[in-house]
Amino acid sequence: MSHTSQAFLTAPNGGHPPNYERIKEEYEVAELGGPHGSTSVRTTVINMPREVAVPDHVVWSLFNTLFLNFCCLGFIAYAYSVKSRDRKMVGDVTGAQAYASTAKCLNISALVLSILTVVVTIIAVVCIAVSAGRLYT
Template identity: 60%
Template sequence: MNHTVQTFFTPASTNRPPNYEMLKEEHEVAALGAPHNPAPLTSTVIHIRSEASVPDHDVWSLFNTLFMNSCFLGFIVFAYFMKSRDRKMVGDLTRAQAYASTAKCLNIWALILGIILTILLIIIPILILQAYQ
């Protein structure tokens, strides 16, 4: 900012009180400066992505780890969920999205295998009992 020395008071020889409103406007113009470029002003819009754009499937991963842990797939799902959450906390959204996508696929497979194994554990004993009757 330029600091220039300006006289804000009228000389003492004029015997008139200074016009303070006029001096205030002159000070603002001097401080801000006159526009140098007569071109129209343009605006810039910056879009900031929110942190919630990366789902980490936490409840689903915990459910699969506790109840649908066939072939220890639930533990692997939970590990990818934790990696996704860690990357999201650090700010690496690209890697967090990759880990979240892997966790989602593994969650789907763990759920499907868990449901199939649960159905088989119900059907096989029934079939065995019917075979012995």
Template identity: 65%
Template sequence: MSRSSQPFFPGAHPGVPPTYEMLKEEHEVAVLGAQSSAPGTTTVVTIRSETAVPDHIVWSLFNTIFMNWCCLGFVAFAYSVKSRDRKMVGDMTGARTYASTAKCLNIWALVLGLLLTITFIIFFVAGSLMISQTISE
């Protein structure tokens, strides 16, 4: 069994690095050769798009820690964990349903948390201004 080294590119000389012009010429030959009427083989790659179900667990964790008015952040976190569990089992429909519920709860928790926090700050500032005005009289 004799082994002889064969160049990677056909027409290349062993031991001599190929130049840009040589690679360009081989590319043109390959493109022109691809236009022949010989049947080619095809490869089909199936990409499953349903594996990309977002579970919103980071958003739920943020709402649980910082915006947990009425425990909506905690409930959203529970639905996010359920969605992740369903995704690991392979139940994409259930994972999508739980993720949708978690997203809705996260939106409500964020909006309600922001509104209540801003209202609390406004009342606190207004109250402290009224107290300071009462003391100064």
């Protein structure tokens, strides 16, 4: 095996990096009012929408999932709430509002149906206890 040595290429100015020119940019500032001189100043107005706060109902959905999960409505509402939060992070306000609206409806349904279930259960237990008390007295 033969070993040959290779010389590294050196910069033409003695091994120092080349000098780079600084690029100067000129900015012209036009004052408000009439045009100065022969050229007219054109302006462009861009309307930026304000940050729209879209409630995603994650806490309410999590509460319904853990405590009032009637027919898995709380869990489904939680899934829609997470989708709403994801859409909001991406910047899709319309999609976030749609998912948040669905999550809100599911949360209301889960809450109402769970409260009705609890009330009906309490009424049934009281009725059974009263009728059982009448039988044994």
